[in-house]
Amino acid sequence: MKKLSLILICILLFSCQKKENSTINNKENVTNRIDSITITREEKEQENKQIGDTIFMNFENKENLFIAESALDSINSKVYIKFKAEDSGELKAEIVAATGKGNIRFNQIILPDKTSDGPFGMDLKIPLKQKGNYILIIGHSLMAENPYYGKFKVQLNLKK
Template sequence: METSINNPIKKIESSPAMIPSGNGIIRLNIVNGKGDVMIQKKKNQTIHIEFESKGYKNITAQLFSTDSLANIRFSQITLPNKGMDGPFGQNLSYSISSDGIYKLSIHENMMAGNLWGGIMEVKVSLSK
């Protein structure tokens, strides 16, 4: 497992943002190892991005926002066996050993800034 703390905050193109279900879950459709979604996050809301690994062995993910002060990070990864790891930064790189449903949790860093709400983009790539 590797983590990266680089800050990928950048300008995102305007496209409609998804509003997560009441429990904050978004099921990400991975096509050819890639998935991308714009999300409207409320302050103090945890967003859960779920996807299936289907034979892939590595996950990389990035968070983007037009707000340079966006206090968001990947707070946790939940593995198919219900194990967990984290916290991470706005970039995540993780080696996986089994197929199944993975969940990336996104939340503010409670030690590093204020509560944040706004539009963010989440990009997930899976590789073999």
């Protein structure tokens, strides 16, 4: 009986030591994972990403341009670009299609007071007289044949 209790105590001690080591390793792994996830999130937050059919232009690059990539397909025939103008100024926008030229354009701009203007071409230059949230709608020209399907880039430059 004494031998059995001695063996059980030894097994118990060895098993407790393994748990402590594995707990320390698990804590280090979790900490490393949280750090890597935080860095990844911070990097991804610095990009203008498309969510559904809308691109939120929140981050400028070093040349003070808002740049984002998107695509038009048969399901999403329009893409909405949302951006905020803090001051009045001028907007210069450009669509760069992956295949060069295509049947793609700025269909409309919706101003903060909910009025709109358009259609435009692949380039847009317009004064921004109001402060607030603007929406650009990109899509096919309904007056032309062969709708554009594929990837493109959008560049916005807000000048004060």
